[in-house]
Amino acid sequence: MLTLDRVTKTFRAGAFGGGSVTAVDRVSFSAAPGELVSLIGESGSGKSTIGRMVLGLTEVTSGSLTLDGEQVRPGKDFYRRVQGVFQDPFSCYNPVFKADRVFALVRRAYHPGVGDKEWADRVEKAVRDVRLDPGQVLGRYPHQLSGGQLQRLLIARALLLDLRFLVADEITSMLDASTRIDVLNLLAGLKERGLGVLYITHDLSLGTYLAEKTVVLRNGRVVEHGDTTKLFANPAHPYTRTLLAAVPRLNQPWTPAEPVESCAYHDAGRAASGGGLHETEPGHFVACAQLPACGRNLA
Numbered sequence: 001m002l003t004l005d006r007v008t009k010t011f012r013a014g015a016f017g018g019g020s021v022t023a024v025d026r027v028s029f030s031a032a033p034g035e036l037v038s039l040i041g042e043s044g045s046g047k048s049t050i051g052r053m054v055l056g057l058t059e060v061t062s063g064s065l066t067l068d069g070e071q072v073r074p075g076k077d078f079y080r081r082v083q084g085v086f087q088d089p090f091s092c093y094n095p096v097f098k099a100d101r102v103f104a105l106v107r108r109a110y111h112p113g114v115g116d117k118e119w120a121d122r123v124e125k126a127v128r129d130v131r132l133d134p135g136q137v138l139g140r141y142p143h144q145l146s147g148g149q150l151q152r153l154l155i156a157r158a159l160l161l162d163l164r165f166l167v168a169d170e171i172t173s174m175l176d177a178s179t180r181i182d183v184l185n186l187l188a189g190l191k192e193r194g195l196g197v198l199y200i201t202h203d204l205s206l207g208t209y210l211a212e213k214t215v216v217l218r219n220g221r222v223v224e225h226g227d228t229t230k231l232f233a234n235p236a237h238p239y240t241r242t243l244l245a246a247v248p249r250l251n252q253p254w255t256p257a258e259p260v261e262s263c264a265y266h267d268a269g270r271a272a273s274g275g276g277l278h279e280t281e282p283g284h285f286v287a288c289a290q291l292p293a294c295g296r297n298l299a
């Protein structure tokens with residue numbers, strides 16, 4: 001179980017590091033084994049910073065982030081259980097080495113005692129598990145493989161570890177529509193094996209496809225979270241409603257949501273109960289309970 005409890009990340013920013021940016025502000029949610037949690041928000045809302053903290057790549061400034069009750073401690077044992085897959089699969093491979101060198105690196109680091117035949121069998125199984133034909137992909141250089149194939153090889157690489165949790169950060173944004181669905185189906189298969197997944201995306205429609213839970217972020221804060229079906233059927237926060245209404249149209253520029261942070265109730269709500277989230281229905285939480293007041297800014 002991944003648990004974030006009021007996790008905050010502040011970066012130093014500005015000339016000589018004099019200023020600071022709060023990229024993530026008291027974010028709380030959890031992801032159980034076999035559950036996919038979709039983290040949605042526009043650019044700069046803090047999604048990747050959360051993903052990086054879960055992966056132990058960025059330190060938490062305050063709050064608690066635990067996996068199965070233990071604080072995230074980057075190291076070999078941790079990365080056996082937690083892995084990340086990112087947007088640009090090409091950047092994860094060294095172009096001068098064959099793509100399946102990523103498997104050899106896993107073997108060297110985590111399974112040095114496994115014999116050649118057994119390792120080859122494990123690699124073949126992992127590659128088949130991500131619906132690739134080993135004969136078609138092994139022994140090839142990255143430029144000889146498609147983005148979708150490379151992305152799937154990275155997931156296969158993760159499967160060779162005792163994986164409990166996967167952070168998938170915009171993994172489908174560089175893929176064409178049909179490959180995107182293939183990769184999403186793959187994530188669905190991983191969930192069925194009991195893997196927890198944090199699925200980071202700015203694409204609402206992809207978020208709903210697989211996620212049990214959705215967390216909507218804005219400027220580093222959770223504005224709404226909960227059961228995906230409930231949240232999409234009955235979005236309570238004006239920002240979520242704006243996101244849902246903002247389906248791109250060919251002849252219309254996308255209009256970003258108006259600020260709602262000035263809403264007095266929003267701040268009062270936060271003060272009232274720490275995280276400030278109000279349960280609008282069982283399993284559905286919103287950052288601001290006096291919604292019409294917030295909505296005023298969006299009217």
Ligand SMILES: Nc1ncnc2c1ncn2[C@@H]1O[C@H](COP(=O)(O)OP(=O)(O)OP(=O)(O)O)[C@@H](O)[C@H]1O
Nearest residue numbers: 011012013021023042043044045046047048049050
């Ligand atoms: N290392 C850093 N130093 C200073 N500020 C940072 C750093 N990393 C991120 N930020 C800031 O934190 C905020 C959140 O960034 P983050 O990359 O988490 O957003 P995001 O939602 O993932 O955006 P995108 O969808 O564009 O990737 C931004 O304002 C960003 O400029």
